[in-house]
Structure formats: structure tokens, C-alpha cells
Amino acid sequence: MTCPSCGPLLGTLDVRYDCAGLARDVTPADIFARPERTHWRYHELLPVPAPELIVDFPVGMTPLVRARLGPGEGTEVFVKDDSRNPSGSLKDRASSVAVALAARGGKSLPIACASTGNAASSLAALCARAGRPCLVFVPRTAPVEKLTQLLLYGARVFMVEGTYDDAFDLCAKVCARFGFYNRNTAVNPYLGEGKKTAALEIWEQLGGRAPDAVIVPVGDGCIVSGVHKGFADLREAGWIEKVPRLVGAQAEGSSAIARAWEAGAASCGPYEARTIADSISVSVPRDQVKALRAVRATGGAFVRVTDEEILAALAALASGTGIFVEPAAAASVAAFLKASAAGDLDGARTIVLLVTGYGLKDVASARKAVAREPVAVRPDVDAVARIIEKETGLTG
DSSP: BTTTTTGGGBBBBBOOOOOOHHHHHHHHHHTTTTTSSSGGGGGSSSSOOGGGGGGOOOOOOOOHHHOOOOOOOTTTEEEEEGGGGGTTTHHHHHHHHHHHHHHGGOTTOEEEEEEESHHHHHHHHHOOOHHHHOOEEEETOOOHHHHHHHHTTOOOOESSSSOOOHHHHHHHHHHHHOOOOOOOTOOOHHHHHHHHHHHHHHHHHSOOOOEEEEEEEEESHHHHHHHHHHHHHHHHHSSSSSSSSEEEEEEEGOOOHHHHHTTSSSSSSOOOOSOOOGGGGGGGGHHHHHHHHHHHHTOEEEEEEOOHHHHHHHHHHHHHHSSOHHHHHHHHHHHHHHHHHTTTTTOOOOOEEOOOOGGGGGGHHHTTSSOOOOOOOOOOOOHHHHHHHHOOOOOO
């Protein structure tokens, strides 16, 4: 699944399609008219050879919500809310492709992955739906909410004494020894094809056009490279003129790729990860080369944001749009606010912020973003009235 000469850290292989031939047979209008309301509506651009392999699960076609965030008149800002996927994260897009492709090896073939939580809970959900055995390797620091999802879905969970990177390496060794299907996106090139469908949906939801910029949370780098692949396929088909600028949002405490981009390097070394955003907390980014290429090829950038900026963005998104996400997902919002204030997004008239995971996946971290606590009162209307009058000046 990776180049035998270069090794996995130089990137997965590419899945290529005859996009020009596709454009001769199918038009955007044909796709937009399809009744299928999942990401399988783009089946010509997905690597699943037979429809009977597909698991019936409502993945994709998540909302694109207009948002009032940050400075800048005349700029349209949208939030692509992938927390609405069945297991609560964008990772369902990749897992649905993995489960479909693993079906070629028989129903009893186990699928395994390493994850800080979202990819694992996603895979466990899809495997539960398909009746397929599932093994997941997570670091002990994974939030209890995500662990609970895994256990309820029936996955065999291995809590690894160490980091996500240790879990990743252990999963790869187990898959190699037992012949299990490896769902890890940074090894398996087909998984990025699932993630790219977020880009295809953005294109369709904007009426068949690409935005000027898309801001994506980055840990391993697999999502930003997948989004780039989606827009690149659309350009190759002649359905958009150019790929939008891609901006990678990295937590300051897990910013190996951002630092490599700033230094002009083609890859990055290890950087000890410490951040509240567990889903993008990675010491050795596994898809770093493709992520750097994607951002550079589009004239984009990487933005580093602190945990404090992430929590502030999480609260701003929730109170401003009603969308509640986990810290890693809020990194794209934090990067947008920071880049906008610095003028780094000037000229971008349509901007999409990709948010990737639901807020209830990490309640303890979300609690830190709360501005004020609930007020304890007696069941007495006068007691409530006194508080309202004091806080608002209203009388009643």
C-alpha cells in the first residue's frame, strides 16, 4: 500500500481514475440529480468495484452551514459539519470504504486500526453494522467517551501503554502477522478516497463551484491530503478550474507539519505532542509528505493555534452557530479566526471550515471552554426573577 523503496513516511500511493473519461459519460447535473443521499452518490470516483460490497450506513452529505465568524465584510464563511456522520466524525467516510474493500477477503476477515478515538469508533460502528470483527488500538489517554463508543459497538479494544504513535506501530505489526485488513489511512491509500468525499460534497453544496479556501484540522495529515485529492479529481474532470487554497490547522503542541512548512522542508521529524485536541495529537505525522505537498500546491499555509485559542473557538462556534464540536474539530475555526485577524485570508471570498468530530466525544475538554457555570436556585420564581433582574436589568 506504500512504496516499497521510499517507505510509508514518504506517503501512501495514489488512487487514480480516468477523470476525463468520466466527464464524457457523466455530468455534474447527473450527479446532483441522484436520489442517493450518502457519499456513495460519487461512486465513479470511489475505489469500490461492486455495489454489493457497500455497507448500508448513512455516511456523508453532511450540512454546509453558513456562519457569522470573524472579521471581513463580503466574505462568505461556511462550516462543513462532519460531526453529523453516524459515529460523530468525518472518519466514517474512510471506514465505510475500508469495510467495503475488506469484504473482498470474506466476512470473517478482521479489520484493525490505531486511533486516538475517532477512527476507532468509526470503524467499530461500521463493523458492527456489517457484522465484521474489529480490533482497535488506542493510547491510554483516549477520552472515556470515545472508549465507551468502542466497547458498545463490540470492538476488541487494546489500550496501549504509550502514545498514538506506539499504538499505530503496534497495529501495523499485528496486521502484518495475522493478515488482518489495515484501516489506517496513513498506510492504506484507499481510505483517503473516502475522506476526499468531503471536498466533493462542498463542491456540490456550493452549486458546482469550489470555494476560495478550505481550512482543515491536521494531525497525521490524512484529511487535508484527502480533501486536496477530491478537488484535484474535480479539476481533472474539468468540473472546477482550480483547487482551492488549503490551510492546515495544527495545535501548537502538535505542530510538526506546520513547523516543517515554515522551514521549507519536504518532511518533518518527530515533535512531542501535547495538546488538548487529542484527535490531532500526533508526534510523528504519518501522511506528512502528502499534507505538505497539498498545502504548497494550492498556495495555502499552515496555522498553529494554542489550546486556549482552540477552546475559545469551540465556544464561539457553539454559541454563534449552534454547532458543538470536540477541540480538534475547533482547530479549523481557531485557525480561521487567527488567519483572518492577521489578514492572511484577504482575497478569499468563500471560505469553508471543515469540522470533524462531535463535541460529546470529549466532554471534559469542552467543559474548559464554558464561560459561566449554571446557577443553583430553589424552585421559587422570585429567586429566579432576582437573578434575571440583577443580570439584565429587566423587571418582571
